[in-house]
Structure formats: C-alpha cells, structure tokens
C-alpha cells in the first residue's frame with residue numbers, strides 16, 4: 001500500500017509558482033511483509049511526519065506467503081508501544097516493476113537480497129537495492145534479524161535498529 005504524506009506542498013506557496021517537486025520514494029522489503037518491512041515502512045513514515053518531510057513509502061515481501069494480510073500482531077503491538085500505528089498496512093509481494101516505481105529499495109537481510117535479485121530476473125538494479133543496515137556502517141549487525149519465530153524481545157530489537165536506520169535515511173533525503 002503506497003502512502004504519500006504531503007505535509008508541505010510547494011505548489012501551495014505562491015512564491016514557488018508552478019514548481020512541483022517529486023517526493024523521494026522508498027520501498028522496504030523482507031520475506032513475509034508482515035514483520036520487519038511493515039515496521040520499517042511505519043517507522044519511516046512516522047519519522048518523516050515528525051520532520052515535516054514528504055516521502056512516498058511502501059513495503060513488500062519476497063514471498064507470497066502472507067499477501068493481503070495485516071502486519072503480525074506482535075509487530076503492531078511493538079510499534080503501538082512506541083506510538084506508531086501500522087494497522088492499515090497490507091502485505092504484497094515484491095515485483096520487478098517496483099524498481100521503476102521507487103528511488104530506493106531496502107532489504108532486511110542477505111537472503112532478501114538474493115530473492116529480490118531472483119525476482120528481478122537478471123535485470124540490473126541500478127544501485128537502488130541495498131541492505132538497510134548499510135545505512136549504519138558502525139552497527140555490529142549487518143542484517144535485521146527475523147523476529148517471526150522468536151518472542152517480543154526480537155521485535156523490540158528490530159524496532160531499535162529500524163529507528164536508527166530510518167533516522168539516518170531521512171538525514172540523507174533531506
């Protein structure tokens with residue numbers, strides 16, 4: 001589900017005349033699109049809203065396991081515990097055409113990266129696809145751990161990592 005948050009529309013400003021700006025677009029990708037990537041999408045749109053920034057956000061899974069489903073209850077509860085509502089998000093599968101629709105694609109782990117490359121069917125990604133933890137080169141973990149089979153603590157760990165990564169991303173996009 002695409003979400004565009006237009007908090008500042010330059011066309012509203014008479015000083016800007018007819019100038020329009022295209023907001024940066026970011027797709028978050030994991031395996032199921034019910035835990036990590038909807039948390040990442042929710043985090044990014046929340047932080048963008050806090051900063052009055054306009055970013056087009058979406059998320060997808062490399063699998064079709066949970067297409068159409070809302071995020072995992074534990075992901076929803078974790079985010080709600082930090083004041084972020086992700087109940088509106090619905091899972092979908094990544095498609096090669098996403099590369100045309102987004103400026104940046106962030107995957108959570110190396111296996112997501114392999115799956116995305118497989119789904120691209122040999123098409124070059126033009127440098128658009130990267131591990132989200134590449135935004136945090138100093139962090140000890142290079143991949144966001146899959147919390148699906150673990151307890152609530154795993155979701156809190158994912159939350160903390162995504163909070164840092166999305167903050168850095170917005171610094172870059174500003």
Ligand code: 4NP
Nearest residue numbers: 030031032033034035036148
């Ligand atoms: P996610 O977690 O990739 O962070 O959404 C998972 C969700 C579901 C499954 C695996 C990982 N699954 O196998 O159904």
